Amino acid sequence: MQTVEQESEEEPLARAARIIESIVEAREGVSPFSRTVEREWGRASDEEIDAAVRERRMPLHKQVQLLFLHSQRLALDAAERYDPSLLRQSLIRLTRAGAYIARAKNHLPPELRKAALSFAAVCADGIRVPRILREEIRRENARIAEAPDWAALFGYGWDENVISEKLKEVRKVAIENNPVLLPKGEITDSDESAADILAAAAGRQEREASEVSGEVDYDRSDAEVRLRSVELSALRGAPGKLRLTFGKKNSPSSALIFGENGTGKSTIVDAIEFALQGRIGRSAYYDSPVAPSLRSFSAKGESRARVDLTDDSSVERSAVVDPQKKVIAEPRSVRPGFRLAPITIKRTDLSNFLDTEALSRGTVLLDYFPADSDSLAVRPSEKARLLRTEVTELRIKRTAYAGRLADLLGVDPGDLANSSGFNNAIREKIYRGKKAATFAEEGGWQHVDIELRQLVQQLGSVFTQLGKAKQFIENSDNSLNPVLHRKQTLLLKSALQDVGAEVTAAFRRICHEHPVERIDIVLGESGPLSLDVVVRLKGGRNCFPQQLFSEAYRDLLALLFFVAVARRAADRGQAKVLILDDVLQSVDSTVRQAFVEHLLEELSEWQLIFTVHDRFWLERLRSLFNSARHVFVEHQIRRWDPDAGPELQPPGVDVLTKDLKFLLRNGEPDSVAGKAGPLLEYVCRELCARLRLPIPYNRERVFTLHDLWGSVSTSLSSTHLASTLRKIDSVRGMRNPVAHGDPRALELSNAEARSFGDAVLELHDAVRCSSCKRWANEGGRCADNQCVIDIQVTRK
Structure with missing residues (x-):
């Protein structure tokens, strides 16, 4: 038997291991361990034991025994390897053991369960344990009012003070003696996946979001307006003038716009978005060399779009060139009913939603719910994205100008590849030893060949623009600083608090064969402005959509998310107008149909505008709209002409x-x-x-x-x-x-x-109404129940 002096001289890790061992022995003295458990799992790896406990391959009482034994083994290994990280893992197993004992609610007295939960809480103090486990311990501990019975848990001589003092010493060794380097291939906290952590965060966010009050009183004056018509000219793929109406003057309706690929459907959609929100595809930058031009290359007139609304007002916007020779939209103001959210869902929105990193996905939401109720929300990364495309164009110009200038100066083009080489070449070949100010004051530039002078000006301007663009891009991460967007982030959390539940209900209704139990939307957890989506399966496992869903189901999930957020915007004053620009072609036909049925049911009061390029799908949409008695008009684009643009099918055909x-x-x-x-x-x-x-x-x-x-x-x-x-x-x-x-x-x-x-x-x-051209229904009327069609079905 060791003396007190011997114990005091004992290695701290060995001492801590002996404390863990004594706790495990005390528990075994009260509730003997099964030899079968020791025999079957004595040589199992840590990963195998964790998997068995996590997946519940054995009865609860055997899981508890295995956790105690595993904790003891990890503590002894920590002393042998001099590795405090294993001691922390040992404490995590003890924490689980206490929580698991308390789970046997129907078989244990509350005093014993209270002691087990208190023991788990002491073990977890100061140690990083899974958040779900910590919340379970705190919640269950609060529910039991009885005093803990420590003797029933560890035997006489063991109480809260003894346990606390012993574990305090263990915790001190585990935390303060942290090695600088961890063993290769070992991960300290592997009990739960990233999806598990985010799923737990979703519940916490829902509680936090419910406490956030609506800080912005959005203008609701446009909540009931709808689109009556759109007119565009010299815009995108429409060199001429084009006008589409959406129903009769006092009865606006939804619309189906059909046209084969490349005939101008998206031009019409872009014109509506441009007129109402002053942007296209969520972007207000129109000069990108790698994106479709806002102004038609075949037209010389002013590029403009006008939308007539049902309140007898109109919104008109034009593309003009500002003093910096940038194309901008005028006027810049946006009507209140179109400030809260994008009105268009495009194919790129779906493909980018789940296929981008969570932080980038989260910034997309900064298009929604502006903190300033008088302006349109704009993503902070939008300018950096534009500048990246400008850098590509500037590099092309730099190479061309440098080659031409090198020929005139008699130098190697590589010498002009950067601003430093350019400046050196100008000093040597043009200034010839003079300072720049002196050369200019003496009128030196007047004696330089005009072609040479222009190339110097052009290449110098390119280097200046490149420097500014690169500097902005390098500093663009600061624009994502959460402090700058705190107010809007709070608004987003409030608006999104029940979006996960709505998306879950819709997804399970449409895809009832999928084993999906819940879909959580988590904002700002994996990054300050991140957006994560977690899927919980019926078996209890959490995963990410990319791990489970095909492209079609990922697209459906993105669609349901955007629709749900659009509804939140409508609740706060956004006009109930939604455009789906050919977004359903990748979705399976049965799922596609179920989604539209869901949309027509949930958004029955909305003005929905679909663009499609498939005739069979057009027919299905007609049938679905008619079956839902959702009033709509139909426009068909016959062809696209380079000089005239989209050519519509004449009315009445x-x-x-x-x-x-x-x-x-x-x-x-x-x-x-x-x-x-x-x-x-x-x-x-x-x-x-x-x-x-x-x-x-x-x-x-x-x-x-x-x-x-x-x-x-x-x-x-x-x-x-x-x-x-x-x-x-x-x-x-x-x-x-x-x-x-x-x-x-x-x-x-x-x-x-x-x-x-x-x-x-x-x-x-x-069998179709001669007035409104709709099909007969069961009651002998047309689909909108307005006109009588003389058909009485004989039932047999």
């Missing part, structure tokens, strides 16, 4: 039937039948869906015209369409030879083909 009508006048019989057949199938599909007509069961859910036609003809046989249905029934068989390339298609007569085409058009016109 039914795009579904225009080709068939043309062929009925000018086409061959097989061409007429080839157009009439698909139109008939499309009409039948719409009728079956809208009138809820019965269709024969099909395991693959792929229905032919035969299946659809049988239901349509039977259900509508007692209506005034009976004669039309009989006419179609007698000639619809000619569709098959044409559809399948049968040679008999060439034998069709003009009369037969016209009879088929006319009958299909007759049916098409009869």
Whole structure:
């Protein structure tokens, strides 16, 4: 047995290890450990033991025993290796052991649970333990009012004072004797992942955000305005004048804008954003050499855009050149209803959302909820981004000017590659030993060849601009200083406090097959202005979306996030206008449809503007808007002309039937039948869906015209369409030879083909409102329930 003098001379780490060992032995004396646990895990690695405890592979009481044994082993290893980091890990295991004992709520008296929690709290004092664990200990400790029973936990002779004194000595050794270098390959705190830490932070942020009051009283005067029309000229890909209306004067509506790629859809969207917010794609810089030009290269007039609003006012903005020869938007003021958030979601917004580093992602949110209610929020990194593109252009000019100047001066172009070499060459070849001021005062520049003088001026200007740009870029990190954006960050935290719950509900509704339990949005945790997204799976594991989701589901998650934030902006006075610029093409068709259904349900009062380039998706959107009874107009861009820009489909033309009508006048019989057949199938599909007509069961859910036609003809046989249905029934068989390339298609007569085409058009016109052109619904009315269509379905 050691004497007191021997103990005092003992190595501190060895002494601390013996204290841990005595605590473990005391616990074993009260609750003997299973020899099976010692035998099975005695030779397991630290990682294997941690995984077994974390994944709960064994009963709770065995997890507690394993934690005590593991703590003892780590303490002994710390003394043997002289490694205080292992001693800290030992204390973390003891902390977990105490918390795990307290989890057995139904089997232990509250006095013992209180002692276990108090023991865990003492072990964790001053040691970095997982935040989730620390919060659990504090929460459960506060719930138990009874005094702790230390004897039941460690036996007689052990109380809070004894435990505290012993662990105080252990903690002193673990903290104060910290080695300078840690062993390679070992990580001090590996109990939880970064996703776990962020998930815990999300809960804390929700509590903090609820305490933040709305510090900015935003102007709500424009909350109910909508877009009535947009007019643009000499802007982007529209050299001429272009005008689109969104519904009738007193009844603004949503819109579907169709056009193949490169025909000018985004030009229209950009014009709306430019007029209302003075920026395009969230940027107010229009001179980038690597981005689309704001001003049309094919036009000489003023580039401008004008939006008429439903309150009988208009917003007009023009692109002008300022004294520094930069293109700016005039006027610069923005209406109150369009200051709080971007009105457009573009494809780049989705791709950048989850594919960028968390800090960069967070700065995107600085476009939302300005701290100054009288201005539009602007990202601080926007100017640095512009300057990076300008640097590229300046470097190109530097190389060209330096090459030309080197020829005139008789020097190597490399000598002029930087400002120092440039200055030296000017002093030597032009000043010839004179000082710059003396050379200028003596009129030296007047005797320099004009070409040489201009090149010196141009290259000198390039070096000056490069220096300023590089200096700003180097200092741009300071613009992300959280102190500068503290007020706006608080507003963002308040606005985003329940966005995670909304995104979770929407994602689970749309993608119910995914094992997603919760999606957390965490602001400012991994960096001062960062934005992290954490997904919690039903099994309890936390991960990041990039680890789990495909590109389509990442895009969906980004869409749901932007929509949720847009709704928060609308709650604070933003006009309920949202533009989705061809953003759904990467999303799976079923998910895409479910998202639009969700959008139309949740944003039923909003003005939604979709741009699309796929005709099939356009048809689906029509059906979804009609099914939701969401009023909309449709614009189709026929083609793009370099001189005129986007060319719209003339008003009054039914795009579904225009080709068939043309062929009925000018086409061959097989061409007429080839157009009439698909139109008939499309009409039948719409009728079956809208009138809820019965269709024969099909395991693959792929229905032919035969299946659809049988239901349509039977259900509508007692209506005034009976004669039309009989006419179609007698000639619809000619569709098959044409559809399948049968040679008999060439034998069709003009009369037969016209009879088929006319009958299909007759049916098409009869089931759509002659006034608003919408389809019939179950009640015999058009989709917006305004006009009567005389159709009474026969149910059997």
